[in-house]
Amino acid sequence: MxxxxxxxxxxxxxxxxxxxxxxxxxxxxxxxxxxxxxxxxxxxxxxxxxxxxxxxxxxxxxxxxxxxxxxxxxxxxxxxxxxxxxxxxxxxxxxxxxxxxxxxxxxxxxxxxxxxxxxxxxxxxxxxxxxxxxxxxxxxxxxxxxxxxxxxxxxxxxxxxxxxxxxxxxxxxxxxxxxxxxLALPPAVTAATGMDALTHNIESWLSPAYHPLCDGIALEGARIAARSLRTAVAEPSNLPARSDMLMASMMGAIAFQKDLGAVHSCAHALGAVSDLHHGLANALMIDTVLAWNREAVPAKFDELAHVCGVAGGGAAFMPWLVQLKHDIGITGGLAQRGVKEEQLPRLVELATADICHQTNPRPCTPADFERFFRAAM
CATH class of the missing domain: 3.40.50.1970 (Rossmann fold)
Known part of the structure; x- marks a missing residue:
């Protein structure tokens, strides 16, 4: 190359x-x-x-x-x-x-x-x-x-x-x-880190902060990740797919100069309380939080669906995302990863204190975070 x-x-x-x-x-x-x-x-x-x-x-x-x-x-x-x-x-x-x-x-x-x-x-x-x-x-x-x-x-x-x-x-x-x-990354790590890259691009795009440069990078990063994540997991030696995911990862990190959202606030709390892998934590929380966010910015979800090749517009994006997670082996919820009911108050406390949700498309309260974690259990 x-x-x-x-x-x-x-x-x-x-x-x-x-x-x-x-x-x-x-x-x-x-x-x-x-x-x-x-x-x-x-x-x-x-x-x-x-x-x-x-x-x-x-x-x-x-x-x-x-x-x-x-x-x-x-x-x-x-x-x-x-x-x-x-x-x-x-x-x-x-x-x-x-x-x-x-x-x-x-x-x-x-x-x-x-x-x-x-x-x-x-x-x-x-x-x-x-x-x-x-x-x-x-x-x-x-x-x-x-x-x-x-x-x-x-x-x-x-x-x-x-x-x-x-x-x-x-x-x-x-x-x-x-x-x-x-190339040597096992499928589970490829899946979790790949979802981290996709989450960065998606949350950056959804952030209400003004940064058109980052918006363009985030959308293209999401497009690249969407086309290659399944292949990178299923075919670990596929160098073009690996290259795509490495590029999507860098693009997501560049884009989130614009800031992130509530998915990351939840993931940071899960890392602190349960030592959960950050990419996996994002993957376990993303569909729950995004389904709630879509009500605030439906046009942005239409654009996400378009760049990710999802037919049916923004309404079809969440089912596509759930299927993507299933296809790359990320199933189940927080409870299967050792997160316990008694940890919820601490998770809510840390997520609420986390700065990332300040640029979420919808303002988040402690009650919202409790609902997110419970839905993801």
């Missing part, structure tokens, strides 16, 4: 084999001692060893302490590994969790305090005062789009509440989006 280059605003190297360009990029920027930040499961797989084989001219360290949803302690451990290696740069290699940690490892290696103190809503938020180490990102899943985002979502160690470090300064200097890195 041809390697295409464009910026939005990150420089993106997209195409099969893009990972082989990382070493030359780092050397061109004077970096010789990168630290790879990745997750424990990925570190044990051949895909990381294969990637490292393209970095033989560099002195590479590895921090593989990311597991589950990213936490502040993982970031601080990564910063300690950066210092111990004497690193001069960071390579984020993995899914959304690994990339979110990688974005702020360099921050905490060069700044004082705890990473939570840099969250935008901390009562005494610390500024990012000093230049950060060179950071490049290689996504190995197609869902969060974290590689092109200017935020890092990190959970507090004790409460598990998600906090967001938001700054253009933590953007990757370059993204190497290589669909070959996603």
């Amino acid at each position: 041809t390697i295409h280059r464009f910026s939005f605003p990150t420089a993106i190297h997209f195409g099969a084999g893009a990972r082989r360009q990382v070493a030359d990029h780092l050397k061109a920027h004077g970096c010789r001692r990168p630290l790879i930040v990745t997750d424990r499961a990925l570190a044990a797989l051949p895909v990381l060893a294969e990637f490292r084989s393209h970095l033989v001219e560099l002195d590479v360290g590895v921090f593989d302490g990311v597991a589950g949803n990213p936490t502040a302690s993982q970031v601080m451990a990564g910063a300690a590994a950066f210092k111990a290696h004497g690193a001069d740069s960071v390579i984020g290699f993995g899914g959304g969790a690994a990339l979110d940690v990688a974005k702020v490892v360099g921050l905490m290696a060069t700044h004082e305090g705890d990473v939570i103190e840099y969250a935008w809503d901390h009562p005494q938020v610390r500024p990012i005062e000093w230049p950060l180490p060179h950071f490049v990102a290689l996504p190995t899943t197609a869902g969060t789009g974290s590689e092109v985002g200017r935020s890092s979502v990190v959970s507090e160690n004790d409460t598990h509440v998600k906090r967001v470090v938001f700054s253009p300064k933590i953007l990757a200097k370059a993204v190497f989006a290589d669909p070959e890195l996603t």
